[in-house]
Amino acid sequence: MNFFEQFADKLYSTFIEGARWTYLTDGLKTTLIVTFFAVIVGVILGFLIAVIRSTHDKTGKLKILNFLAKVYLTVIRGTPVVVQLLIIYFVIFASVNIDKIFVAVLAFGLNSAAYVAEIVRSGIMSIDNGQFEAGASLGLNYPRTMIYIIMPQAFRNILPALANEFIVLLKETSVAGYIALTDLTKGGDIIRSATYEAFLPLIAVALIYLIMVMILSGLVSKLERRLAKSDRG
Amino acid sequence: MIEVKELHKHFGDLHILKGITTKIEQGEKVVIIGPSGSGKSTFLRCLNRLEQPTGGQILFNGEDLTAMKDAQLYAVRERMGMVFQHFHLFPHLTIKKNITLAPVKLGLMTQAEADAKADVLLTKVGLSDKADQYPNQLSGGQKQRIAIARALAMNPEVMLFDEPTSALDPEMVGEVLELMRELAEEGMTMVVVTHEMGFAREVASRVIFMDDGKIMEENEPQEFFTNPQNPRLKEFLSKVL
Numbered sequence: 001m002n003f004f005e006q007f008a009d010k011l012y013s014t015f016i017e018g019a020r021w022t023y024l025t026d027g028l029k030t031t032l033i034v035t036f037f038a039v040i041v042g043v044i045l046g047f048l049i050a051v052i053r054s055t056h057d058k059t060g061k062l063k064i065l066n067f068l069a070k071v072y073l074t075v076i077r078g079t080p081v082v083v084q085l086l087i088i089y090f091v092i093f094a095s096v097n098i099d100k101i102f103v104a105v106l107a108f109g110l111n112s113a114a115y116v117a118e119i120v121r122s123g124i125m126s127i128d129n130g131q132f133e134a135g136a137s138l139g140l141n142y143p144r145t146m147i148y149i150i151m152p153q154a155f156r157n158i159l160p161a162l163a164n165e166f167i168v169l170l171k172e173t174s175v176a177g178y179i180a181l182t183d184l185t186k187g188g189d190i191i192r193s194a195t196y197e198a199f200l201p202l203i204a205v206a207l208i209y210l211i212m213v214m215i216l217s218g219l220v221s222k223l224e225r226r227l228a229k230s231d232r233g
Numbered sequence: 234m235i236e237v238k239e240l241h242k243h244f245g246d247l248h249i250l251k252g253i254t255t256k257i258e259q260g261e262k263v264v265i266i267g268p269s270g271s272g273k274s275t276f277l278r279c280l281n282r283l284e285q286p287t288g289g290q291i292l293f294n295g296e297d298l299t300a301m302k303d304a305q306l307y308a309v310r311e312r313m314g315m316v317f318q319h320f321h322l323f324p325h326l327t328i329k330k331n332i333t334l335a336p337v338k339l340g341l342m343t344q345a346e347a348d349a350k351a352d353v354l355l356t357k358v359g360l361s362d363k364a365d366q367y368p369n370q371l372s373g374g375q376k377q378r379i380a381i382a383r384a385l386a387m388n389p390e391v392m393l394f395d396e397p398t399s400a401l402d403p404e405m406v407g408e409v410l411e412l413m414r415e416l417a418e419e420g421m422t423m424v425v426v427t428h429e430m431g432f433a434r435e436v437a438s439r440v441i442f443m444d445d446g447k448i449m450e451e452n453e454p455q456e457f458f459t460n461p462q463n464p465r466l467k468e469f470l471s472k473v474l
Contacts, residue, residue, distance in 0.1 A: 134317065136307075136310065139307050149323055
């Protein structure tokens with residue numbers, strides 16, 4: 001057999017035989033579902049934490065909530081996401097039969113929230129104090145100033161960093177296999193162990209991640225250009 | 234209208250205001266001058282409690298601002314307009330939205346009423362054609378005129394100006410002062426911190442000289458500029474005039 005025949009053979013046994021390609025498509029579906037809902041959890045929780053933290057920094061209020069938020073950030077950012085995933089699955093939900101996708105969404109969402117929180121907080125703190133004062137001088141209280149004046153500007157400033165965090169999150173979900181969830185990475189690995197052929201399935205997995213990241217990055221830079229344009233320098 | 238009693242302000246160990254006592258009556262145009270670091274801006278910012286005084290009282294129509302709960306304080310701020318040195322327009326909103334945001338969000342006007350009011354104000358400040366542009370497209374003088382319009386949209390009882398022309402190119406100072414002069418002629422109560430001596434002389438009903446956290450001298454402008462008593466004021470005037 002020449003090289004090309006050999007290669008075609010491997011392609012066949014890796015992807016076609018036994019419909020093995022469905023491991024990749026099903027895995028991809030799981031990866032996308034987990035990422036999508038984890039982003040939602042991360043954004044909502046992250047914004048909440050950021051508002052608590054920056055309100056405390058600006059006004060000195062919410063001392064207890066700020067303390068809890070700080071503990072949360074320290075723990076989440078100070079431990080690996082895989083360990084957090086394992087603890088949530090094998091410790092917190094040890095005694096209940098629970099959907100693994102739900103566990104993964106929770107773990108990655110809680111993890112991402114810590115990073116989103118710090119991004120959003122930096123966005124809020126980057127807004128000139130004069131904007132807060134202008135709001136206050138017009139009789140707008142702190143929540144109103146935050147909602148109508150600060151957040152829209154902060155959101156614009158942090159959009160690229162936020163989008164970047166989602167790209168990181170997409171790749172981080174590749175450790176979902178630790179709780180035996182068949183995501184894209186695990187799907188490729190299953191093919192590898194079935195065919196004893198590592199190169200093709202793993203390269204295929206890597207390529208799929210790469211393409212998704214490139215598409216997302218492209219969207220982000222498009223967005224950035226749009227924002228720069230509407231900045232009316 | 235505004236009564237200030239023994240006002241003190243500390244920033245940590247720094248004693249910025251050392252017992253200010255004065256009264257601002259309805260319709261008065263009070264201009265505050267003084268060297269930088271004299272506490273004049275801090276004093277102005279205490280009047281709507283952007284700075285929290287550390288001692289003394291500020292009575293606005295008889296209500297003590299220094300002892301107020303937040304909700305009351307915001308209600309008082311609705312009636313006190315403020316114009317900043319660096320404008321602080323909202324860059325993400327159009328000029329018109331800058332003007333209508335506060336009255337609409339505070340439930341004082343409907344969007345339609347606020348829009349109508351904004352049109353009137355934009356005509357007044359001579360910038361009707363800029364309604365749909367963004368702050369960054371405007372010159373400094375135009376920004377400051379919009380900032381004044383934004384404050385006026387709340388129908389304030391008094392306007393506080395914190396060095397409104399200090400950040401402007403020289404050729405734009407005139408248009409802002411002209412607008413402030415018009416406002417004064419209409420009877421608005423004004424408190425102005427400024428370095429514009431010409432404005433103080435022509436528009437003020439009273440000029441206050443502050444130095445080292447204290448009011449050193451206050452008088453009607455004619456007497457203030459031609460016959461100053463305080464030695465620090467004499468020295469200051471000899472340098473700036």
